[in-house]
Amino acid sequence: MLAGQSQYHQLYSIDILGLRDHRLPSIAPTLHLPSTTNSTYKRTRQLSISSSLNHHQNPQTTSSSPTSDNEENFLRTHNAKSSVLLLRHLSPHQEGNSTPPSAHPESQGKLIPREDKAKLLKMSLIRKRTPQFPGSIYVQCPSGPDFNASLPPLQNLFEEQKGNLVITANDDDDEMLMKALEIRRGVTVEIFKEAMRKGKFGITYSTNLISKLSDFIDFVMIQVASMKQLPEFSTASYNFRARTFIDDSGVVPLIRWLKHNSLSYPQIAKLICMSRGNLNSIRRLAEWLKTIYVRGRYIGVALTRAGGNILECNSQDLDEIVGYLEDNGVRKDWMGYVVSRCPEILSFSMEELKGRVEFYLNMGMDEKDFGTMVFDFPKVLGYFPMEEMNQKVTFLKEFGLNDEEVGKLLAFKPQLMACSIEEKWKPLVKYFYYLGMSRDSMRRILCIKPMIFCVDLETIIVPKVQFLRDIGVQEEAIGNMIAKFPPLLTYSLNKKIRPVVVFLLTKAGVSQRDIGKVIALGPELLGCSIANKLDHNVKYFLSLGISLRKLGEMIADFPILLRYNVDLLRPKYQYLRRTMVRPLQDLIEFPRFFSYSLDERIIPRHRIMVEQRVNFKLRYMLGGTDEEFDQRVQAAVERRQRFESGVTFEEESSDSQTDVGSLTACSS
Structure with a gap:
């Protein structure tokens, strides 16, 4: 009642x-009573x-x-x-x-x-x-x-x-x-x-x-x-x-009009009860919402969720709120989407709204970032109490982030404001400590993939970690894996991670003994598409004459091999076989050959070796810095010159010993 x-x-x-x-x-x-003509009352008197x-x-x-x-x-x-x-x-x-x-x-x-x-x-x-x-x-x-x-x-x-x-x-x-x-x-x-x-x-x-x-x-x-x-x-x-x-109240025509504007009967009933008899305010506010591009069923959502006092606000106050948001980066054509998802904004006074906007602008966020943040997640502005927002910003700063970094983080992932500190963040941090992660690793995860701090720990993260243990990943390597590739925790276990592991075991030749090592060294493989990337690369390597078992060994030695684009691999292989005239076994022994640049590393060093008439295995040819490569080439040239002059290694050793003996006699 x-x-x-x-x-x-x-x-x-x-x-x-x-x-x-x-x-x-x-x-x-x-x-x-609605305005009624005198004829109505005369008809009433005559009744x-x-x-x-x-x-x-x-x-x-x-x-x-x-x-x-x-x-x-x-x-x-x-x-x-x-x-x-x-x-x-x-x-x-x-x-x-x-x-x-x-x-x-x-x-x-x-x-x-x-x-x-x-x-x-x-x-x-x-x-x-x-x-x-x-x-x-x-x-x-x-x-x-x-x-x-x-x-x-x-x-x-x-x-x-x-x-x-x-x-x-x-x-x-x-x-x-x-x-x-x-x-x-x-x-x-x-x-x-x-x-x-x-x-x-x-x-x-x-x-x-x-x-x-x-x-x-x-x-x-x-x-x-x-x-x-x-x-x-x-x-x-x-x-x-x-x-x-x-x-005379006009409630039935109003119900018809609201129903025509896609409002459900629970929304209509709630609005009529909220109006406290002032039914005209409902139609007036609904018409105003249409001017800021609120459409369809979101009109009812905005009217019912904005608060009980929204029907008492006049159009001038609402226009002032919209104008202030436009001045701070929220585009006018975004306003309907923002109000539809967070109608609580309309119930704020101008003082409270300005305080919320300045809360984000004071963290170094410019108007463009603020506008896109509000459009991406409108609740970040009007849904949470100011005290709760301050607590979450303080918690994020404990990872070593300053105000500007927190501002950039919230602009990139404003959904962090919807996460509970006690229910999500603290249990997650405790679990990461259990996996051996440092605070710097957590800071890296927060900056690279902040969504991890928004997912559920028990239902999403823990099952994936347990799966990694089951396939043979070492306990101390799991934390490093997550820190190295944080998006791993955002992939679906049954639709993404498990199918990739099964593909590596069955189609790529990786043995059960090496699968944990492959995933630990190359967690990025779990993010690759099987149809568009992994299967295409495996077929290419098999077409070169590499057996499936040898390919599995190559992947175990260098897991990132399957992530390269075939269009980039093909010129390197052709240069290796046609220009360098190297056997396929050299490639099997050193699959990292495909990780080096053809124009900046492979061709220049091969030319030097040809000019100096020396030859190295691929790992010594491409590994190390340019100074180390020059030293290897110089040593190889000296050995070749001695060989060509007919001086053997034994004669050189005896000569050096004679010189040492004579120097010793002279000194005595």
Whole structure:
């Protein structure tokens, strides 16, 4: 129920008992009736009020005490005989006084049992009454001429009435009022459904929508009860007043318009309850959202999630918020996307919004980075409390990052702000320490692949680490693997990592003994596509005449071999075989040959070797720096010159020993 239930309780106790002259309480809410033409009220005045309303309001005039002579005319209505017998049995028998109970409301109320009170209350307040079976005491057919005359006045259902004040003597009267309240609520729901049916809404849709409009139904009941103080509706029934208020409020056309704009019925119901009767604010705000490119179902999302006070904001304040964001890098055509994903921005005051924007700009983030960050993850601006945002920035600085680095990190991955420190970051850091990682390694992971700090530890990271253990990766190497190639932890275990390992074992010739070594030395292989990269490279090497077993040994020696582009491998192989005239075995023994540049390393050093008439294995030819290569070439040239001069190694050794002996004798 609404918070104003007590207000309606007081209004309703007056409305239901028909106390016209009683002054409405001061707590009655202000009546928000839509503007209605005078012709409507003239039509209302001309409406003939049914006799039932007059009977309930003035029971003494309709239930005047007849004498025994005209008693038959008084009771000659529906089931007259049974009514006479019951009334005579219930009334006190006194000589010369055969007044029916309806003429004594003070005593009639005390004669009605509690169970019958509830039945009579329902019979008096329900909207549609059905004819009763023959023998009924009370007429329940509204078309009957003396329908209301057959029912006792509603005042008699309560303990005592003095003047125009209803005195509730015990909890029984409060219970009766609450029952009357529930009956009237059901009547209001039925009138609302009837208005929905007139608006061409289906029965199921109307029922589902109204079931979520309990607050608005209570609001309608309060307003309808307040309408009784207006002269135009002073003699109108509750049903007529409720129907008039619902029709004039325009709620049914508003529901049709919101449904046309792709709002679901829960969103429509929430908006109507949030409006607190000011239904025009819903249409006004929805039209404003369209001006900033909010479309479709996101209109309902923005209206319902922006906060309860959003319907009270004027367009000038909202335009100021949008203009401030545009000045700080959020493009106008992005605004609809940003507001759709984080409508809480619209509920901020300008002071709070400026504080949030400056929070990021003070970390060295420029307007361009700020705008793209907000577009990438709008919740980074308006969803989290400022205290929580400061705590997360402080935690990131503990890895050795300064303000500018944190700003760049958040601009690149603003989803970090959505991660919990206690639930995600601290358990992850503890687990990395368990794997042997240093804080510098964690800092590298955070900078290269910050998404790792956003994934779930138990369901994503731990199973992958366990899989690496199962295939033979050494425990101390797992931490280095992750630090070397952080994207490893973001790949799917069953769709990416496991299929690559199976391919290496079955199609690339890698043995079960070497697979752990291959993955540890080349974790980048786990990120390669099998169809577009690995399979293509394996087929190329096999086409060169390399056996599958030899290829597996080459991969175990140099795992990155499968990551190279075949278009880059082909010229190197051709130069090796045609120009250098080297056998294929040299390539099998030294697969790292493909890792060197053809123009900057292989060709220049090969030319030097040809010019100096020396020859090296591939590992000595390409390995080392240029200075080391020059020293090798110089030593090889000297050996070749000595060989050509006929000086053998033994003669050179003897000559050197003779020289050492003579030098020793001279010194002695």
